[in-house]
Amino acid sequence: SQQGEEDPQALSIQEGENATMNCSYKTSINNLQWYRQNSGRGLVHLILIRSNEREKHSGRLRVTLDTSKKSSSLLITASRAADTASYFCAILNFGNEKLTFGTGTRLTIIP
Amino acid sequence: EPEVTQTPSHQVTQMGQEVILRCVPISNHLYFYWYRQILGQKVEFLVSFYNNEISEKSEIFDDQFSVERPDGSNFTLKIRSTKLEDSAMYFCASSERGTGTNYGYTFGSGTRLTVV
Numbered sequence: 001s002q003q004g005e006e007d008p009q010a011l012s013i014q015e016g017e018n019a020t021m022n023c024s025y026k027t028s029i030n031n032l033q034w035y036r037q038n039s040g041r042g043l044v045h046l047i048l049i050r051s052n053e054r055e056k057h058s059g060r061l062r063v064t065l066d067t068s069k070k071s072s073s074l075l076i077t078a079s080r081a082a083d084t085a086s087y088f089c090a091i092l093n094f095g096n097e098k099l100t101f102g103t104g105t106r107l108t109i110i111p
Numbered sequence: 112e113p114e115v116t117q118t119p120s121h122q123v124t125q126m127g128q129e130v131i132l133r134c135v136p137i138s139n140h141l142y143f144y145w146y147r148q149i150l151g152q153k154v155e156f157l158v159s160f161y162n163n164e165i166s167e168k169s170e171i172f173d174d175q176f177s178v179e180r181p182d183g184s185n186f187t188l189k190i191r192s193t194k195l196e197d198s199a200m201y202f203c204a205s206s207e208r209g210t211g212t213n214y215g216y217t218f219g220s221g222t223r224l225t226v227v
C-alpha cells in the first residue's frame with residue numbers, strides 16, 4: 001500500500017503544549033500534504049511540502065520531510081482548544097493525480 | 112477565500128435509488144475530484160476530471176458511478192442503484208492545476224449520504 005500511515009492514532013495534550021504527528025509512506029512521492037478535519041466536516045488543506053524540501057513553516061505549523069526514511073512530521077506549537085481535530089497526511093505520487101490519504105491522527109487539546 | 116460548495120449537506124435515500132451529489136468548484140480551477148470517506152475510515156479517491164473527461168479513476172468507481180460537468184460551474188457525481196455500503200461522506204475537491212504542480216487541493220464540506 002502506498003498510503004500514509006499516521007502515528008499516533010490518537011493524541012491528547014494540554015492546551016499550550018506542542019503536538020507532533022508522524023506520517024510514513026512506502027513509495028517515492030511528488031509531494032506530501034497535511035489536512036485537518038473537524039468532526040463530521042470537510043478537509044482543510046494545511047500545508048504542502050515538495051519532495052525536494054525538508055522543512056516548511058506556516059504560522060504555528062512546522063512540517064518536516066525525510067525522503068530517505070519516507071516519513072514526515074507535523075508539529076503544532078502552542079496548541080489551542082480549536083486545534084482539536086483529526087489530522088491526515090496525504091501523498092501525491094508522480095504520474096497520477098490522486099491523493100492517497102492516511103488513516104489520520106485524532107488530536108484532542110485539553111483546555 | 113474561495114470555497115468549494117457541495118449540496119446537499121445530507122441526503123437520505125432508499126436502497127436502489129439514484130442520487131446526484133452536486134459540487135461547485137472554485138471558478139478558476141481546472142481539475143476536479145471526488146473522494147469518499149466511510150464513517151471511521153480513511154478518505155478514498157474516486158475519480159479525477161479534467162477537460163471534460165475522466166482523467167483517472169479508482170477501482171471503487173465502477174459502472175454504478177458517473178461524473179458530469181453539465182455547465183461551466185457545476186460538477187456532479189451520480190450514483191445509480193445505491194447500496195447500503197455507499198453510505199459515506201462524499202467530498203468534492205478542485206485544484207488550479209493537477210499532478211506535479213505542488214498545489215494543495217480545496218475540498219468542499221462534504222455530502223453525507225445515508226442509504227437505508
